[in-house]
Amino acid sequence: MDPTAATVTTRAASPAVESDPSPPHAITFTEVAQQFAPRTGPAFTALHEVNLTIGATEFCSIVGPSGCGKSTLLNMAAGLIQPTSGQVHVQGDRITSVNTRIGYVSQDSNLFPWLTARQNIELPLEIKGFSRADRRRLSSEWLELVGLTGFGESYPHQLSGGMQKRCSIARTLVYDPDVVLLDEPFGAVDAITRSVLQEVLLDLWSSRRKSVIFVTHDLNEAITLSDKVVVMTRRPGTIKAVVDIPLPRPRNVYEIAETAEFAEIHQELWGFFKTEIEMAGPPPTDEQAGENR
Amino acid sequence: MTAVQETGTSSVADGADAELGRQAKRLRVPASAGVHLGRLAIVVAILVLWQLASGSLLPKYLISSPTDVIHRLYTLFATGSVWPDLGITTEELLLGYGIGVVSGLVVGVLLGTWKLAAALLEPLLAAVNGIPKIALAPLFLLWFGIGLGSKVAIAAMTVFFVMFYNAYMGMSTVPRGLLSTMQIMGAKRHTLIRRLILPQLTVPILAGLKAGVSFAMIGVVVGEFVAADSGLGYYVRNSTDLFDSPGVYAGIILLMVLVLIGVGLVTLLERRLLRWQRP
Numbered sequence: 001m002d003p004t005a006a007t008v009t010t011r012a013a014s015p016a017v018e019s020d021p022s023p024p025h026a027i028t029f030t031e032v033a034q035q036f037a038p039r040t041g042p043a044f045t046a047l048h049e050v051n052l053t054i055g056a057t058e059f060c061s062i063v064g065p066s067g068c069g070k071s072t073l074l075n076m077a078a079g080l081i082q083p084t085s086g087q088v089h090v091q092g093d094r095i096t097s098v099n100t101r102i103g104y105v106s107q108d109s110n111l112f113p114w115l116t117a118r119q120n121i122e123l124p125l126e127i128k129g130f131s132r133a134d135r136r137r138l139s140s141e142w143l144e145l146v147g148l149t150g151f152g153e154s155y156p157h158q159l160s161g162g163m164q165k166r167c168s169i170a171r172t173l174v175y176d177p178d179v180v181l182l183d184e185p186f187g188a189v190d191a192i193t194r195s196v197l198q199e200v201l202l203d204l205w206s207s208r209r210k211s212v213i214f215v216t217h218d219l220n221e222a223i224t225l226s227d228k229v230v231v232m233t234r235r236p237g238t239i240k241a242v243v244d245i246p247l248p249r250p251r252n253v254y255e256i257a258e259t260a261e262f263a264e265i266h267q268e269l270w271g272f273f274k275t276e277i278e279m280a281g282p283p284p285t286d287e288q289a290g291e292n293r
Numbered sequence: 294m295t296a297v298q299e300t301g302t303s304s305v306a307d308g309a310d311a312e313l314g315r316q317a318k319r320l321r322v323p324a325s326a327g328v329h330l331g332r333l334a335i336v337v338a339i340l341v342l343w344q345l346a347s348g349s350l351l352p353k354y355l356i357s358s359p360t361d362v363i364h365r366l367y368t369l370f371a372t373g374s375v376w377p378d379l380g381i382t383t384e385e386l387l388l389g390y391g392i393g394v395v396s397g398l399v400v401g402v403l404l405g406t407w408k409l410a411a412a413l414l415e416p417l418l419a420a421v422n423g424i425p426k427i428a429l430a431p432l433f434l435l436w437f438g439i440g441l442g443s444k445v446a447i448a449a450m451t452v453f454f455v456m457f458y459n460a461y462m463g464m465s466t467v468p469r470g471l472l473s474t475m476q477i478m479g480a481k482r483h484t485l486i487r488r489l490i491l492p493q494l495t496v497p498i499l500a501g502l503k504a505g506v507s508f509a510m511i512g513v514v515v516g517e518f519v520a521a522d523s524g525l526g527y528y529v530r531n532s533t534d535l536f537d538s539p540g541v542y543a544g545i546i547l548l549m550v551l552v553l554i555g556v557g558l559v560t561l562l563e564r565r566l567l568r569w570q571r572p
Contacts, residue, residue: 080476110474114492114495123488
């Protein structure tokens with residue numbers, strides 16, 4: 001397979017993006033590098049030379065082998081960690097501290113166990129100073145949007161893993177952030193629930209058009225959801241390729257993988273992905289590729 | 294610094310905690326009617342043995358007897374002579390407990406969120422905590438006088454350390470994921486404390502509240518033993534000096550009942566606060 005196929009644009013080697021990042025680029029990473037110095041073990045470079053822009057209404061997935069720094073990129077955009085060098089801008093502002101204008105859905109649902117589903121969804125609204133009536137109205141609306149009507153008064157431990165995810169997504173989107181970061185949000189749920197959640201997410205995104213970065217191990221998931229897929233190298237992570245996904249929308253998450261175009265894109269993407277995994281260890285079979293973690 | 298990795302480990306730890314919690318629940322024996330009857334039977338058996346042993350196996354002035362003790366309790370309440378002692382001990386207990394709980398909690402949360410202060414003060418607190426509190430009782434009497442003040446001070450200090458360590462150690466169990474989730478929502482320091490740290494501390498705080506009741510009582514009674522002119526501890530000690538064994542046992546039973554009432558109230562609070570944990 002030819003890595004320079006027409007649908008592929010390799011931007012990793014291109015020079016840094018404009019020094020004054022402004023909309024429509026919602027998120028820009030400029031020459032970002034990250035070194036970690038753990039208390040035990042030697043210091044290591046997690047990321048280097050990352051240049052990436054994500055548009056204001058773009059759904060962008062990041063795939064790459066474990067430990068390649070995918071989550072680190074998200075944490076930088078969220079301002080939870082600062083890059084060792086380089087800059088991260090979100091909506092034109094350089095991120096130097098916790099970014100409170102974004103929404104972040106993490107691997108764990110991170111629901112507050114002492115709050116009911118509804119209270120969890122209302123918490124960010126409360127922090128942001130919404131009135132009681134607005135909180136109530138919005139939480140009801142979002143419980144319905146993510147299919148949790150009737151579970152508002154349940155505590156997280158009373159919800160299934162998939163329901164916890166939906167609650168977590170509702171809690172993130174309820175305050176209408178323009179930028180949404182998702183870190184392997186569906187990693188721990190079964191395949192069927194995962195498809196359902198993907199559909200929920202795509203529906204929400206289609207109607208609200210956020211700028212999304214979606215980190216995943218799953219190539220199929222990345223292709224199904226995204227406008228473009230960023231393939232990262234193994235550690236020290238950098239961008240290997242940016243692949244546009246020209247599949248028409250709206251997409252049917254249950255059937256899209258059966259189309260010829262999907263297979264074609266998957267093959268191209270897998271070409272980049274495979275070499276990274278081969279270098280890291282024994283190559284998985286094609287079957288495992290989508291589920292690799 | 295390695296946010297990614299730490300998120301990973303904290304979630305593993307959470308899972309382990311939750312699993313331990315579930316196991317603990319499974320291990321807790323359900324109190325069926327049979328169990329209640331069995332417990333009653335054991336108490337009755339002990340009382341009967343006590344009654345039989347009294348005056349036959351062991352001299353009465355050493356172990357008194359259930360009937361004598363019950364009679365003494367009846368007399369104490371019938372004549373009303375118990376109220377001044379019961380009242381003063383309850384007051385000391387409540388004041389010492391309250392001051393100890395609040396100050397321990399405040400200092401624990403403060404040092405838990407303020408790393409520099411923790412680094413500076415923790416060794417000092419550990420050293421003071423290393424002193425057997427009873428050894429300080431004479432000193433406290435000197436400082437706070439023979440009355441209520443010295444007992445409250447001893448009880449408060451004892452409870453302070455229980456609460457402080459429970460709250461302070463509990464702070465390190467706050468999951469990083471929940472913390473960053475709340476920071477991203479825009480929560481400021483006071484919101485973090487109120488909506489994340491205090492709820493997260495519910496379990497250790499409740500454990501401290503429970504243990505604190507008996508610790509407070511130890512402090513109060515020690516104070517009353519060393520020097521006092523009223524209180525149940527004083528009554529017990531005075532009865533001992535007079536070889537009045539029914540008085541000793543009656544006093545001890547009243548102290549026990551006070552602690553049980555306190556623990557019972559905390560348990561009610563616990564049921565309310567931990568609703569979210571129940572399966």
